[in-house]
Amino acid sequence: MESFTPLTAALGGTLIGLASAVLWLGNGRIAGISGIFGQLLPAGRSVLWRLVFLAALVAAAWASARLFPQLGAGGVEPSVLAAPPAGWSIPMPLWLIVAGLLTGIGTRIGNGCTSGHGVCGIARLSTRSFVAVAIFFSVAILTVTLTGIV
Incomplete structure (x- = not known):
C-alpha cells in the first residue's frame, strides 16, 4: 500500500461514477462491464452502444496512461501482472x-461484477448488490490471505 494516493483514487472514483450515471440516465442501462461485454454475442439489436461504451472505456484508460503516466497503479513504474505464488509452479499463461x-x-453465478453491483447496485440501494459486494470483498480478502499476493 505504499503507492496509495487518495487524490487520484477520488478522481478515478468520481469519473467511474459519472460514466455510470451518464449511461444510466442517457441509455437506461446499468454500467456492469460483465453484462455489457457478455451480451455482445450473439449479436442482437443493442450491440452498438455496448461496443461504443467498451471502446471508450479502453480508449480512456489508454489515453490517461499515456497522458498521465505518474498516476498509474505503481506510480512511474509500469504495472505488471500478478504472478502465480512462488511455490505453486504454475506457468503464467x-x-x-x-x-x-x-x-x-x-x-x-453472482449475476454481475464489481462494477454492476459495487458501483451501480449499491448506488441504487439494491439488497442483492450489498450482499454480492460483501461476498466479493470476503473472497478477495481470503484470496490475498491464502496466496500472499497483494
Whole structure:
C-alpha cells in the first residue's frame, strides 16, 4: 500500500461514477462491464452502444496512461501482472487463463461484477448488490490471505 494516493483514487472514483450515471440516465442501462461485454454475442439489436461504451472505456484508460503516466497503479513504474505464488509452479499463461475463467464463472453465478453491483447496485440501494459486494470483498480478502499476493 505504499503507492496509495487518495487524490487520484477520488478522481478515478468520481469519473467511474459519472460514466455510470451518464449511461444510466442517457441509455437506461446499468454500467456492469460483465453484462455489457457478455451480451455482445450473439449479436442482437443493442450491440452498438455496448461496443461504443467498451471502446471508450479502453480508449480512456489508454489515453490517461499515456497522458498521465505518474498516476498509474505503481506510480512511474509500469504495472505488471500478478504472478502465480512462488511455490505453486504454475506457468503464467495457465495462471491467467484460470484466473479469467474463475472471474467469468463468478460474474455469471453472482449475476454481475464489481462494477454492476459495487458501483451501480449499491448506488441504487439494491439488497442483492450489498450482499454480492460483501461476498466479493470476503473472497478477495481470503484470496490475498491464502496466496500472499497483494
